[in-house]
Amino acid sequence: MSIYSILVKTIDGEETTLKQYEGKYILIVNVASECGFTVQYEGLEDLYKKYKHKNFIVLGFPCDQFGHQEPGSEKEIESFCKIKFGVTFPLFSKIKVNGPDTHPLYVYLKKAAKGILGTQAIKWNFTKFLVDPKGNVLKRYSSQTKPEAIDKELEKLLNL
Numbered sequence: 181m182s183i184y185s186i187l188v189k190t191i192d193g194e195e196t197t198l199k200q201y202e203g204k205y206i207l208i209v210n211v212a213s214e215c216g217f218t219v220q221y222e223g224l225e226d227l228y229k230k231y232k233h234k235n236f237i238v239l240g241f242p243c244d245q246f247g248h249q250e251p252g253s254e255k256e257i258e259s260f261c262k263i264k265f266g267v268t269f270p271l272f273s274k275i276k277v278n279g280p281d282t283h284p285l286y287v288y289l290k291k292a293a294k295g296i297l298g299t300q301a302i303k304w305n306f307t308k309f310l311v312d313p314k315g316n317v318l319k320r321y322s323s324q325t326k327p328e329a330i331d332k333e334l335e336k337l338l339n340l
Contacts, residue, residue: 183315186285188241189273191258198285203313204235205337207330208289210277211240212249212305213260220306221265223327227334228269234338235313238269241285243277246305250274277302292317312337 184199198206209224221240228238242257244250250257254273261267275283278301282290289309290300308321308330321330 181288183285183288183311186288188285191254191271191273193254193273198239201237201239202315204237205313205334206311207236207238208285208309208311209238209240210243210286210302210305210307212243212246213252213257215246215249215305217304217306217323220327221261221267225265225267225269227327227331231334231338236334236338240267240269240271241283242271242274243305244274245276245278249305289317293320
């Protein structure tokens with residue numbers, strides 16, 4: 181199985197795969213609108229704007245599994261992200277990142293890049309996974325890792 185063959189739904193409910201992002205560095209993030217880390221939307225958008233023409237994209241996957249911090253509908257989530265943070269990177273439908281109903285994308289990501297002490301479970305909102313242009317998961321970043329902290333690493337990877 182390739183990360184590019186996994187079915188996902190856009191924020192508008194359209195079924196698709198990540199195939200269209202093959203050949204790019206991808207930062208996949210489980211996001212939430214009412215979280216202490218929600219301000220990271222700003223940093224994620226900054227990274228996206230800075231590097232989107234350099235083979236890089238951010239993909240946001242809303243998740244309501246942590247403290248009910250993503251209670252809204254897809255339309256509400258999309259509106260919030262655009263109005264409050266000017267988000268232009270792609271957003272997808274709400275998913276589960278832990279438990280028996282874990283979305284196949286997160287089954288794949290968690291297996292490829294384990295967390296602290298080798299755990300697979302996502303600990304909180306805004307956990308980030310960096311995927312290379314061939315679909316290999318390069319790194320997992322915790323919720324506490326601000327998008328700005330990933331900037332220098334991206335510069336090196338993108339040969340800037």
